Amino acid sequence: MNAKRRETSEPGDETRALLRRLPKMDRLLEAAASVQGAKRVPRSVTARCMREVVDDLRGRILRGWKPKPQELAEEVVLEAAAGCIRRRMRPNLRRTVNATGIIVHTNLGRSLLSRQALDNVQRIAAGYSNLEYDLAAGKRGSRYQAVEEILCEVSGAEASMVVNNNAGAVLLCLDTVARGKEVVVSRGELVEIGGAFRVPDIMSRSGCTLREVGTTNRTHLRDYAGVVGPETGLLLKVHTSNYHVIGFTASVSLQELVTLGAEHGLPVMEDLGSGTFIDFSRYGLAKEPTVQESVATGADLVTFSGDKLLGGPQGGLIVGSKEWIDRIKKNPLTRALRIDKMTLAAMESTLRLYREEEKAVAEIPTLAKLTLPVRDVERRAESLCGRLRSLNDDRISLDIVERPSKAGGGSLPMLNVPSRCVSVVVEGIGAARLEQMLRSAEIPVVGRIEEDVFLMDMRTVQEDELPVIQEAFQRLLQQTEAAS
Numbered sequence: 001m002n003a004k005r006r007e008t009s010e011p012g013d014e015t016r017a018l019l020r021r022l023p024k025m026d027r028l029l030e031a032a033a034s035v036q037g038a039k040r041v042p043r044s045v046t047a048r049c050m051r052e053v054v055d056d057l058r059g060r061i062l063r064g065w066k067p068k069p070q071e072l073a074e075e076v077v078l079e080a081a082a083g084c085i086r087r088r089m090r091p092n093l094r095r096t097v098n099a100t101g102i103i104v105h106t107n108l109g110r111s112l113l114s115r116q117a118l119d120n121v122q123r124i125a126a127g128y129s130n131l132e133y134d135l136a137a138g139k140r141g142s143r144y145q146a147v148e149e150i151l152c153e154v155s156g157a158e159a160s161m162v163v164n165n166n167a168g169a170v171l172l173c174l175d176t177v178a179r180g181k182e183v184v185v186s187r188g189e190l191v192e193i194g195g196a197f198r199v200p201d202i203m204s205r206s207g208c209t210l211r212e213v214g215t216t217n218r219t220h221l222r223d224y225a226g227v228v229g230p231e232t233g234l235l236l237k238v239h240t241s242n243y244h245v246i247g248f249t250a251s252v253s254l255q256e257l258v259t260l261g262a263e264h265g266l267p268v269m270e271d272l273g274s275g276t277f278i279d280f281s282r283y284g285l286a287k288e289p290t291v292q293e294s295v296a297t298g299a300d301l302v303t304f305s306g307d308k309l310l311g312g313p314q315g316g317l318i319v320g321s322k323e324w325i326d327r328i329k330k331n332p333l334t335r336a337l338r339i340d341k342m343t344l345a346a347m348e349s350t351l352r353l354y355r356e357e358e359k360a361v362a363e364i365p366t367l368a369k370l371t372l373p374v375r376d377v378e379r380r381a382e383s384l385c386g387r388l389r390s391l392n393d394d395r396i397s398l399d400i401v402e403r404p405s406k407a408g409g410g411s412l413p414m415l416n417v418p419s420r421c422v423s424v425v426v427e428g429i430g431a432a433r434l435e436q437m438l439r440s441a442e443i444p445v446v447g448r449i450e451e452d453v454f455l456m457d458m459r460t461v462q463e464d465e466l467p468v469i470q471e472a473f474q475r476l477l478q479q480t481e482a483a484s
């Protein structure tokens, strides 16, 4: 700070002469306007970038840099500013190719929406809608009515409700049902699902007291029965969706909890995490408890995510008894967790697809990717190899290797879906550099490195993204050619 002050307060004659040579802002803006394409850039962005570049030069001069005249030329500043303008004009949220093989990749946007859901979002967002308007009665209606009926239909539940995400759904249910009371949970189910969502923390946030029972690997019905008393407000089961305890284990089934709850007049809730309406074992995948099963077993409340295995937009779905759902709707927290109309539009369309399982599996991208036959993945891998070979660059070596894809999103942790990866080695570019360059491409491509080789899993790559990958490679080969 002191040093800087000394420099800025008393620059010498030579420094002052250099500062005078810095291009002037109005001259720069005039020059920028004549540059092709600059017209589409807001003046504020151009001006800001010019100022940044000039400020940087000024700072360097004040710190003792002695530039040559050509280093302060107008063109130098314009060129440096062009890079800044490009970065600022590029959207921050960008389409990205997921070549990781993790289908519900939380960092890459979890689930892709079906055509039907996308169309409905477009329709509802482009015009006014009956979002909270009862068209038959001509008066205010409920926003939840859009999905209430269909959610009850596909889940078999008496009532339903939807909020912003499942973390919100769990919070809202706990707050409504058990605020100020004890919630009994097995020690084997005190999960953290990432992003600082931990069952014990969410519990204290909702004003409940966690009553842990059993041990990490074994919990018995008598453990629950032993702590139930006047303080108890809820029996909670959490689906340990993102890990698996194996070996000497025991857990209490939802059925047993429902029976215990009925004996003591206590509600029972199940947080399914990534809920599904489909029995995946029918598709050669691992068995997950379905929403319908939890409802049929008699849980008073069941919560699950909209954008994990369900394959819809982000959302927290709550199904269960009318009595509890009605109370949840009246909770003031509901307003804070309110679902947006675009999400609601996508959710309704997604849920409607579940009326026919075949249609859901075919049309919902998450399900289609999970169940895509490996021969189709192989064909896609071959197609990409063909495209990369057509670049005619003998620095590239390609191979197709067998590696499993993962469900991701904290779902089906033990599941390995057979898949095919394209492995790429580019002579003169290490795997880490290759990975980084593809990640920085105009449309970024995210793959992974295994044993020093860059891999792209073709199960999560869409057919229309093959040319995108080809182009990314073409660019990086040109760049590195020019550099070497």
Ligand SMILES: *Cc1c(COP(=O)(O)O)cnc(C)c1O
Pocket: 165, 166, 167, 168, 170, 191, 193, 197, 238, 239, 240, 241, 242, 271, 272, 273, 274, 304, 305, 306, 307, 315, 316, 409, 410
């Ligand atoms: C993922 C998950 C949640 C949170 O769901 P979001 O929709 O991501 O908020 C809650 N509980 C469990 C068990 C989960 O797996």
